[in-house]
Amino acid sequence: MSGKWHRRSGRRSWLMAGGAMVALALAGCERSPPSYLAIDLTGADFGRTFALQDPGGRTRTLDEFKGRYVMLFFGFTQCPDVCPTALARAVEVRRLLGPDADKLQVLLVTVDPERETTEVLRSYTAAFDPGFIALRGDAQATEAVAREFKIHYARVPTGNAYTMDHTALTYILDVEGRLRLAVRHEQTPQEVAQDLRTLMKAAR
Secondary structure, X not given: XXXXXXXXXXHHHHHHHHHHHHHHXXXXXXXXXXXXXXXXXXXXXXXXXXXXXXXXXXXXXXXXXXXOEEEEEEEOOOOXXXXXXXXXXXXXXXXXXXXXXXXXXXXXXXXXXXXXXXXXXXXXXXXXXXXXXXXXXXXXXXXXXXXXXXXXXXEEEEOOEEEEEEOOOEEEEOOOOOEEEEEOOOXXXXXXXXXXXXXXXXXX
């Protein structure tokens, strides 16, 4: 009895050890989630849609851009620093992406629709890249899209005029139209391009 028990015990130990080795091997084969330099928003339950007009007067929705990565920024044309810096960064990001540049669509949503006509917006974005698309809505639509994407904006009086205070994040959405990253204002074009390449590689 004693010898038989030891044989069974030894066999059980080998089976347990073998099972543990298989589990470890399988764990090693699993792909670890990619890491990003920007804020990872994968699985976010906001930023799901919008309906805004482009400079041609056509209503554009987020679904129309599926199949491309989207870089989405909220700003205004009279912004003295944050907005032109963000759009200039987007230009450089596209350059760094090389042959993958056409996979990225850059969108600017104005937070100042009262002053910014479609023609003003068209001229502004075209000065950076003719492929960039500016979007606007009326006051109600602007408020709705800002709320959907958790963007703060407010009018700030400056003497007889005003400027706009707004969130300086740039969002990146994947080819399925899902919010994936929030790029901080201080991040470099190289860092943003690296994150986009990581997203593109993970989608293959």
